[in-house]
Amino acid sequence: MEDAPMSDPIRWGVLGASNFARKDMAPAIHAARGHVLAALATRSPQKAEPFAAIAPGLRVHVDYDALLADPEIDAVYVPLPHTMHVDWGIKALEAGKHVLVEKPVAMSEAEIAPLIAARDRTGLQAAEAYMIVHHPQWALVRDLLSDGAIGRLRHVEGVFTYDNSADPGNIRNAAAMGGGALPDIGVYTYGCTRWATGAEPDAITHADIEWENGCDVLARVSARFPGFTAHWVNSMRLLPEQFMLFHGEAGLIRLATPFNAARFGEASVDWRGRDGITHRRSWPGLDQYVLQVEAFGAAIRGEAPFPWTLENAAGTQRVIDMAYAAAGGRPAV
Template sequence: MNDPIRWGILGASNFAQRDMAPAIHAARGNVLSALATRSPDKAAPFADLVPGLRIHDSYDALLADPQIDAVYVPLPHTMHIEWGLKALDAGKHVLVEKPVAMHADDIAPLIAARDRTGLIAAEAYMIVHHPQWHLVRELLADGVVGRLRHVEAVFTYDNSGDPANIRNRAATGGGILPDIGVYTFGSTRWATGAEPDAITHADLDWEDGCDVLARVSARFPDFTAHWVNSMRLLPEQFVLFHGEAGLIRLTAPYNAARFGEAWVEWRGRDGVTHTRSWPGVDQYVLQVEAFAAAVRGEAAFPWTLEDARGTQKVIDMAYAAAGDRPVS
């Protein structure tokens, strides 16, 4: 049996504590070995999860730890490229939280460093590891909906009561499109294998330099898409793939098991409705296991930095089409 992949986490973020640290701890063939934080209070929940966890008081110290194979980077968005590059230069495989960068062109140095070092570097885009999305991709490829004509995707939540949240701060790469526009935009791209020709409509609401509500429409070669993302609306998420001969609907496409049970429904002209669900599947655990398989050379990681760059390009296009980003 292969030795487990030994992980370190840069920063004790709430998301790392709630989702990724437990996922690393639960994933087969992986162990959470170290955390970098100067705050004993923030380190405590991680140490409770993994007794004996090594706590480093700086990110550089963790990267210098010879007992770390892979590093997870959940830092503010504007720090992802910097510390992803440092992790690769330190000889560590690196899983960078989304979005990898604030602009598509900024991802090029990380791709170059990945290729130069031969290490695995990828974006933590957990939805492509969930079997519901693999089913949707197969159904579309098999022509279950006939000719696909439209995709409707909604992902919203409300963090208006948390002004200190990095998503509400322009200086830390805040904004709704970097945070969850990656999911509505990226899932459409990944499921269909298509790229948009143009953004046909982009209406963004801004607060303190951050986009907080986005309504974006795109034209693809064979279909249209409309995406709604917000951090000022009641939580909701769904995706609808609507074709001439059928449709596919996902009711918890992005936060499966957190927002609701993963559930895919599809039907055709015969009116017969088919459903499938995946109770108990943790896409974060699957993501860690897939990353470890890539490190061991057992399988390709299903979401590359090039995939991440493609989605960021669409986000860049949406901002350009909106044309009203406040000057900071």
Template sequence: MVEPIRWGILGASAFARKDMAPAIHAARGAEFVALATSSPDKAEGFRAFCPSLRLHDGYDALLADPAIDAVYIPLPNHLHVEWSLKALEAGKHVLCEKPMAMAAGEYDALIAARDASGRFATEAYMIVHHPQWQRARALYEDGAIGRLIHVEGLFGYDNADAPGNVRNRPETGGGGIPDIGVYTYGCTRWLTGEEPVEITHADVDFENGVDVLARVSARFPSFSAHWVNSMRMHPCQEMTFVGSEGIIKLTAPFNPARFATARLEVQRNAHGRAGAAAVTEERFPGVDHYILQVEAFGDHVRNGAPYPWHLEDARGTQAVIDAVFAKARGAGG
């Protein structure tokens, strides 16, 4: 019998309680054994599904626990690098929420620490584990839509009524782009394998020092892209890849379990330019990409199995974010 990866979580965030801790608890080859929090009240929500959970009253205490193999870090963005480095120094594998750093250059220390420690560390970019994205990438690579010409990405929600939320606070690394721009930018990079050569347009609205609406255009080596991300709009999400011979569209690409059933649509002209488009649809109900992420992490740690998202991938997306902010501020944003 394979020994499970024993997980600890740094911090009792709502997201960890609702999504990642249950995923760790449910994942094959994983065991959720410890939580670090100074608030026993917050721990009760975790113990509801994991009664044997061991509590530590500080992050350092959990990292010193020899019974922990890996840690999940759901802390506010500005703390990610610090505690990821401490976890690697303590000999733990690390899965850290996105964005794992606040500037591309900060990934250099993380990559160096990963390599020196011999432990696995990566960003919790769960969408690449979902079968809808793996299918979309396979279709693209097989030439299902011909030559890619343009990408449209949309991801938004409204949290204007929560001014104290970390996403609305500049001192905690808040903002819509760090929170959800990582998805529209990162999935474009991941599916196509290309990096943008230029951010051609960045119209960004700021409130209280954080971006709340960003309309961004980019030029890639072989296609163009336009992304809209906002924390001040009705919930929405969609990714569309338009090619010379067809279209791939994902209608719940980022958090399908909450937004809608994952649906991948392919439109192709079956009879040439004058013919009617043929549309095929694939649905992926009941898939939990958080569980798949934990299982893939464990398979990589134990067996060296391929893993679809590394620190270098996260660094590339952060470089895009850095360029977007530079363009916006250079244009007076």
């Protein structure tokens, strides 16, 4: 498939009527400039109704292969269970579609390699839907760190938790479907540490993980990076909370809503340096999912590289793999 002309909207198809696709990504695709939500694959007419309400004229295919065969689709979003991302991502590429797969791409670093190979073979865009890097709060944090605003970075603290214990049928509680706190939200605390600092961990120094039915439901993990340490808490059994803290020898940076900007709370960054003055920037109402779709469109059109590559995703998965190994491995499913 050739790059879409500048004047033509990028026509999207969605594989599966997941709740997340319905609530977040489908509206984002519809709202993004130069993009159209054109098709959905689902066997359930009832599940298709909310998507059709967002995008009148939506074509509904009864199976995933039919959507991939649709010549009126340029790009495919894959919000299927984690264990299905690579297979359907490759199928989408082989069908001539650009593909954005939901996070995590796979359940281990090694599993991502075939999707990278398919991307390179087809010359199409393929990436992970890691929306936070498209929000300007993270660009600010990267700049502050690289400019030495807090002096030498010595420690990173990250928390991302929620409680879905009352929803045992949720696929995040199903080990066979790739459930667990680290696949679902550890990608954010681990990945944003890597993204903001540009550093990779030398070792996992502590991994205390609690399991239920083969799923990690509470993970307390520490890592040693070149020059600094990190400690992350991720859970599907704790009161909802999220924050990131970058602590340097001469100051600190705190993000109040680093991951679910405008949903958990207003996105804001507070930082304090040697002058002792606390500075703040906030971005009320900015939708990072819309920004992600528009960035993917810019990559398809050859206007700008997509800022989060499959290699970036593989690097975060490598850290998750290291955490599981340090905890003695995942239980057999």
